[in-house]
Amino acid sequence: MSEAHQIDGHHGHDAHGHHEPTFLEKYIFPLDHKYIGMQYMLTGMVMALFGGFFAYSFRMQLAFPGISVPGFGIVSPTEYNALVTNHGSVMIFWVAMPVLIAAFGNFLIPLMIGADDMVFPKLNRLSYQVFLLSCIVLGISWIVPGGGFGGAWTSYPPLSANGDYSMTPLGSSLWLTAVALEFAAFLIGGINFITTAMNSRAPGMKAKDVPMTVWMICIASIMFMASVGPLIAGAIMLLFDQQLGTGFFDWKRGSDPVLWQHLFWFFGHPEVYVVLLPATGFVAEIITVFARKKLFGYQTILYTAIGTGALSFFVWAHHQFVAGIDPRMANIFTITTVLISIPIAEMMFLYIATLYGGSIRFQTPMLWALGFIFEFLIGGVTGIFLGASGADIYFHDTYFVVAHFHYTFFPIAFIGTFAAATYWFPKMFGRMMNETLGRIHFWGTIIPVNFIFIPLFITGAAGQHRRIYNYNHFPDVSTPDLQTLNIVATVSLVILLCFQTVFLFNFFWSMWRGPKAPANPWKANTLEWQAPSPPPHGNFPPDNMPVVYRGPYEYSVPGREDDYWPQNQPN
Amino acid sequence: MIVWLLIAADALACATCQDPDPRRSAIYLDMTVFMSLTPLIAFAGGGLWIWQRTRAIR
Amino acid sequence: MGATMSGSGSRRESPDLRVVHPPPQARRKAVPNEVLGMMMFILTELMLFSGFISAFTISKAQAPAWPPPGQPRLPVEATAINTAILLASGAMLWYAGRRFDKVGPAAARVPLATAVALGLGFVTFQGVEWARLLGEGLTMVGSTYGAFFFLIIGFHGLHVMAGATALIWQGTSLWREKLTSDGFWAGRLFWYFVVLVWPALYWKVYL
Numbered sequence: 001m002s003e004a005h006q007i008d009g010h011h012g013h014d015a016h017g018h019h020e021p022t023f024l025e026k027y028i029f030p031l032d033h034k035y036i037g038m039q040y041m042l043t044g045m046v047m048a049l050f051g052g053f054f055a056y057s058f059r060m061q062l063a064f065p066g067i068s069v070p071g072f073g074i075v076s077p078t079e080y081n082a083l084v085t086n087h088g089s090v091m092i093f094w095v096a097m098p099v100l101i102a103a104f105g106n107f108l109i110p111l112m113i114g115a116d117d118m119v120f121p122k123l124n125r126l127s128y129q130v131f132l133l134s135c136i137v138l139g140i141s142w143i144v145p146g147g148g149f150g151g152a153w154t155s156y157p158p159l160s161a162n163g164d165y166s167m168t169p170l171g172s173s174l175w176l177t178a179v180a181l182e183f184a185a186f187l188i189g190g191i192n193f194i195t196t197a198m199n200s201r202a203p204g205m206k207a208k209d210v211p212m213t214v215w216m217i218c219i220a221s222i223m224f225m226a227s228v229g230p231l232i233a234g235a236i237m238l239l240f241d242q243q244l245g246t247g248f249f250d251w252k253r254g255s256d257p258v259l260w261q262h263l264f265w266f267f268g269h270p271e272v273y274v275v276l277l278p279a280t281g282f283v284a285e286i287i288t289v290f291a292r293k294k295l296f297g298y299q300t301i302l303y304t305a306i307g308t309g310a311l312s313f314f315v316w317a318h319h320q321f322v323a324g325i326d327p328r329m330a331n332i333f334t335i336t337t338v339l340i341s342i343p344i345a346e347m348m349f350l351y352i353a354t355l356y357g358g359s360i361r362f363q364t365p366m367l368w369a370l371g372f373i374f375e376f377l378i379g380g381v382t383g384i385f386l387g388a389s390g391a392d393i394y395f396h397d398t399y400f401v402v403a404h405f406h407y408t409f410f411p412i413a414f415i416g417t418f419a420a421a422t423y424w425f426p427k428m429f430g431r432m433m434n435e436t437l438g439r440i441h442f443w444g445t446i447i448p449v450n451f452i453f454i455p456l457f458i459t460g461a462a463g464q465h466r467r468i469y470n471y472n473h474f475p476d477v478s479t480p481d482l483q484t485l486n487i488v489a490t491v492s493l494v495i496l497l498c499f500q501t502v503f504l505f506n507f508f509w510s511m512w513r514g515p516k517a518p519a520n521p522w523k524a525n526t527l528e529w530q531a532p533s534p535p536p537h538g539n540f541p542p543d544n545m546p547v548v549y550r551g552p553y554e555y556s557v558p559g560r561e562d563d564y565w566p567q568n569q570p571n
Numbered sequence: 572m573i574v575w576l577l578i579a580a581d582a583l584a585c586a587t588c589q590d591p592d593p594r595r596s597a598i599y600l601d602m603t604v605f606m607s608l609t610p611l612i613a614f615a616g617g618g619l620w621i622w623q624r625t626r627a628i629r
Numbered sequence: 630m631g632a633t634m635s636g637s638g639s640r641r642e643s644p645d646l647r648v649v650h651p652p653p654q655a656r657r658k659a660v661p662n663e664v665l666g667m668m669m670f671i672l673t674e675l676m677l678f679s680g681f682i683s684a685f686t687i688s689k690a691q692a693p694a695w696p697p698p699g700q701p702r703l704p705v706e707a708t709a710i711n712t713a714i715l716l717a718s719g720a721m722l723w724y725a726g727r728r729f730d731k732v733g734p735a736a737a738r739v740p741l742a743t744a745v746a747l748g749l750g751f752v753t754f755q756g757v758e759w760a761r762l763l764g765e766g767l768t769m770v771g772s773t774y775g776a777f778f779f780l781i782i783g784f785h786g787l788h789v790m791a792g793a794t795a796l797i798w799q800g801t802s803l804w805r806e807k808l809t810s811d812g813f814w815a816g817r818l819f820w821y822f823v824v825l826v827w828p829a830l831y832w833k834v835y836l
Contacts, residue, residue, distance in 0.1 A: 119662045187673055191666045198621075199662050204653025225669055226610035229676025230683070237684065237780065246769050246776040248684070255688050255773050256595070263680055266606055313607045326596035329603060547652050570652070598690035602683040609679050610672070617668055625659040 021537075031121040032537055036128050037107030038428065041421075043135060044099035045504075047090050052497050054087035063483075063490035065470040077469045078167060081150030084467075086142065088153030089175065093182050094135060096275040096413035101224075102131070102186065104278065104420055105193050105217040107428065111528035112211045114202030114546040114568070116538045119195050127188040134181035141174030149175035152467070154264055157249035157257045161241040173242050180235050183228050190221035202527065202568070204548040208298065209567065211526045211552040215302055216281030220274045223309045227270035234263030258323050265316035272408065273312045277305055279416025280347060283369045286423050287351055288553045289524045290366035291358025292563050295553040297350040304343035304350075311340045321389045322396045330389045337387030344380060348373055359556075364438030365522075368419030371446050372411045379407030382457065397467065400460030403453040410449055418445070418503070425510065426517035430534040433514060437506040444499030451492035455485035523564045526552045530568050661811035664818060671822045674788070678826055681784065682833050685777045696774050701765040703778065703835050704758050711754045712831050715789075718747035719824030722796070726817050730810060734803060737813075741800050744820070748793045755786055781834055785827060792823045 021030075030036055053071070060067065061075040068074050075083065106124065110117055118124045142148040149171040151160035163169030197218045201210065237248040238260065247253035249260050288295045295301070314336040317329055351373055360366065382404040385391050395401060418441075425433050460466070463477050471478035471486075520529040527546050531539050540546055546568040554565040660668075689695050696702065725740035759779075767775040799816045802808040 120666065123666075187670070191669045194669055195662050195665045198660070198665055199656075199658045201656060203655050205656075222614065222669070222672075225673045226614060226676055229673050229678070230606065230680030233677050233680030233684065236784075240769065240776070240780070244769060246780075247773050248688070248776060248780075253773055254692055256691060259684055259687055262599070262603070262606075263684065266680070310611055313610055317603060326600050329596070329600055549653070592691065595687070595691045598687055602687055606679060606683055610676055613672055613675055617672070621660055621665075628657045628659055 029125060031117070031125055033106045033110050033118045033121070033124060034428070034535065034539075036124050037103045037105070039128050040098045040106060040131070041103035043132065044095050044103060047094040047098075047135065051087050051090035051095055052500070054083045054090065056493060056497060058083040058087070059490040059493050061469070062471070063487045065472050078147060078150060080469045081152075082142070082148035082168070082171070085150050085152050085155075085175075086138075086148050089179070090138070091409070091413060092153065092271070092275070093179060094138065096409065097182070097186060098131060099417050100275050100278040100413065100420075101193075101217060101220060102127070102189050104213070104282070104424070105189070105221070107424070108528060109193055109196055109214055109217060110200065111427070111531060111535060111539055112214050112526050113197060113200060113205060114527045114540065114548065115196060115200035116540065116542070116545070118192050119200055120192050123188050124192050127185045127192065130181055130188065131185035134178045134185060137174055137181060138178035141171045141178060144170040144174065146171050154261075154268065155238070156264075157238060157241065157260050158251070161238060161249050161257075163242065169242070173239060176235050176239050176242070180232060180239075183232060186221075186224060187228065190225050193221045194218050202546050202548045205567075208302075209548050209551045211281075212284040212295065212298070212301060213278070213281035216277040216284075216305060219305050219309050220277040223270045223277075223312065224274045227267045227274075227313065230263045231267035234260055237263075258320065258325070261320050261323055262317070265319045266313075269316040269319065270309075270312040272405075273308055275412050276344075276408070277308070279372065279412045279420075280305070280351075282416055282420040282423070283351060283372050284354075285524075285526070286365045286369040286419055287354050288555060289423075289522050290361045290363060290369070291355050292361075292555045293354055293358035294555055295350075296353040296356075298551070298553065301347055301350050304347045307343040308340060308347075311336060311343070315340055315387075318387055318389070318392070321392045334387060334389045338384060341380060341384060341387070348377060348380075363522075364433070364435060364442060365419050365423035367439065367442045368415055368422060371442065372415045372419060375407060375411040375415060375446070375449070379404060379409075379411065382407060395460065397465055398460035399456040399464045399466050402466050403456035403460060406453050406456075410453075414445070418442075421507070423522070424528075425507075426521045427528055427531075427533050427535070429511045429514075430517055431510050431512075431514035432517045432521060433510040434506050437502055441499055441502040441506065444502060445496060448492040448496035448499070452489045452496065455489045458482075459485050520566075523562070525554055525564050525566050527567055530566050661814065663811045663815035667815040667818045671818065674822060675826070678781075678784075678830070681777075681781045682829070685781060685833060688773055688777060692773070697772050700772055700774050701762055701767050703762075705835050707754075707758065708831060708835055711751055711758075712828060714747055714754065715751045715824050715827050718744045718751065719821055721747060722817055722820050722824075726813065729813055734806060734808060738800075738803060741796065741803065745793055745796050745800065748789055748796070748820070752786060752789050752793070755782070778834060781830060785823070785830055788823045788826075792820045796820060 026032075027035060030039070057069050057072040057075060058080055060069040060072075061080055066074070106118070109115075146168040149155070149160070149166070149168050151166050151168075151172060155172070155176070159165050160172050163172070166172050197210070197214050237246075240246045241248050241250065247255055249255055249257045251257055284295055284301065315333060317325060317333040318337045321330055321333075355370075382400070386395055386401060386404055422433055422438055425431075459482050462482055464471065464482060465474075465477070468474060471483070517533045519531065519533050521533075522529070527548070528535075530546060548567045549570055550565065550567055552567055556563045557565055721740050721744035725737040725744060728740060729737035759782075762778075767778065769776045769779050795816050799808055799813060803813075
């Protein structure tokens with residue numbers, strides 16, 4: 001329970017000899033999991049602003065080719081490639097991963113399982129510092145001579161392996177270094193999450209009393225750790241190709257560039273589920289609280305998550321259907337890809353079944369959770385088109401693919417995050433967010449996002465390839481109709497970005513000026529709501545750590561006066 | 572199996588961009604199976620061991 | 630724990646509200662923190678080496694001749710002896726762990742020192758072989774064959790050095806009688822991984 005005391009004895013929160021941490025200790029080099037989580041979250045928000053700005057710049061170029069983009073200037077082809085590449089890398093590696101897993105994992109796991117801190121607080125701090133270093137290295141890669149790396153976030157050789165092809169000899173190596181550092185950071189963090197969730201749970205909390213969010217973050221961390229090794233191996237080989245001149249991926253020396261695609265996607269596809277599972281965990285938490293109903297099929301959801309995790313190691317080659325693979329492999333991977341939609345679809349059905357018959361409260365977190373289910377289903381259904389190898393030969397590398405994975409990643413990385421941020425904000429900062437602004441932000445995000453990506457499905461199906469700088473050079477796929485759709489998408493993106501200022505204002509204004517939050521504003525059962533808001537150092541009173549008597553989703557139990565039943569109440 | 576039958580035989584992989592070297596494509600297939608099964612076996616082994624220890628301390 | 634939780638609501642349709650549950654007992658850990666963290670780390674390392682080995686196997690399979698003509702042969706017999714040295718080091722560390730838990734920390738000192746010495750002997754032997762191969766013209770840039778050799782074997786060498794450093798550090802705390810049983814267990818696990826992954830690498834890369 002109090003493992004943090006043993007590992008970090010001088011920093012414990014015992015009554016005797018307790019010294020008040022200085023500003024530096026509390027906010028810059030904290031050991032407290034809550035502050036490390038907030039550091040991750042704020043860093044992720046800053047990186048999201050960069051990623052959004054990149055998207056804005058290259059979408060403006062696509063909609064209005066050749067114009068001087070306000071705030072950026074004229075986008076050159078090299079800059080366009082760098083913008084697309086870094087938009088993808090930033091949004092996945094530096095926004096989705098740190099915010100969904102690291103920020104909420106750090107903040108929530110010890111609170112939800114009733115522990116006072118992570119089991120390895122110093123490793124936790126190291127994890128954030130390595131992550132910050134990776135952000136700095138990535139930032140440097142944008143400003144070195146030659147500009148940022150422009151070989152797409154998948155970084156396929158030979159384009160990425162040779163400075164003569166990519167024309168960014170420094171940028172590509174710095175990008176790879178940043179990615180490798182970022183993985184090291186999450187590796188350290190993941191070890192911490194799993195060990196904490198295994199060993200620091202409150203007395204009485206058995207495996208099936210663990211909140212779904214904790215389960216999901218742990219499964220995601222295990223998947224991350226099991227899949228990241230080959231990509232680190234590949235990254236080292238690619239770095240050697242770039243800097244030492246070895247020929248690991250050089251076809252001229254008898255090697256196979258497709259090898260990198262295998263190493264990359266072995267990680268790259270589980271990665272999708274690594275970021276998906278925490279978001280589904282948040283949604284599970286939110287819909288039960290706001291439907292005032294027990295989570296339908298707790299065990300089934302858990303098994304579907306584990307099944308997804310296991311199957312996700314068998315799907316990666318569907319990214320290489322046209323790269324030159326064995327036809328037997330295309331067969332196997334089509335089947336596994338279609339199969340993996342079953343557990344995820346089942347999970348979504350169980351969430352909808354949870355809503356059935358509940359007394360639903362449409363507050364902002366619930367709106368986001370419902371928006372997640374709706375938007376993610378569109379992404380999932382369009383994935384079946386791409387998973388079937390026959391259809392994929394046509395759709396490969398078109399905007400259909402772009403629209404498909406944005407319909408999965410946008411719900412995961414943003415809708416899931418907004419759901420979690422609005423839901424746990426009272427616990428994080430001890431103040432309530434403004435409900436009206438939250439609703440304005442919700443509708444201002446959910447409507448434009450569909451107007452961005454539904455047009456892209458159409459342009460992709462019409463044959464627009466995704467890696468084109470200027471469609472005016474390709475008259476057969478740049479009809480005025482398609483260009484109109486591109487303009488619709490870009491204008492919607494600008495509207496979407498404008499509405500994010502509402503969220504930023506709401507977030508920072510409420511942090512200092514919002515009304516004080518009670519300990520349990522949503523009347524939820526899980527242990528984090530039984531701690532004060534915001535939780536002090538050590539989370540719970542040291543002499544009164546929580547013990548768990550029941551599962552986390554006992555809402556509207558017949559015969560009880562309250563419609564909720566906190567996990568730590570004896571009866 | 573049903574899914575298998577639903578896939579048109581011609582549409583298994585891009586015919587023009589298929590790997591022309593049968594030896595290499597076979598070794599890719601082997602490596603694919605190896606890479607997919609390794610984490611699952613490793614994790615299943617570790618998980619079983621932890622589960623047994625959990626049983627033992629109860 | 631199981632008995633006290635028999636009425637847990639997550640598995641029951643209509644909980645009896647009148648029952649007052651006794652407070653659950655404190656948790657006992659199935660696996661110590663350090664060991665569990667190390668197991669997760671080793672999972673990642675295992676996949677890292679799987680990635681290397683897969684890449685190596687594929688590159689080897691599509692080469693017309695392996696090793697390429699004009700490239701030096703790898704020292705198969707000498708490395709077989711070296712493999713035995715590393716395995717002996719692993720066995721010695723297993724013995725050290727047994728003595729630590731069964732007899733007492735002081736009894737683990739000699740086997741631990743022997744294990745570390747054998748491990749360092751392995752690295753030194755490898756270094757000598759590397760110097761000889763470099764002299765014969767096997768480099769990373771010259772061919773994919775050389776590149777994979779130095780990459781995979783070099784990465785393993787780095788792991789041996791890291792593991793030996795960790796064991797030396799644990800040895801100093803053993804001498805100062807500060808080494809915990811769990812910490813030593815985690816350190817041993819990493820060394821076992823380094824030792825046991827080597828025969829696989831030897832088989833794939835040398836033979």
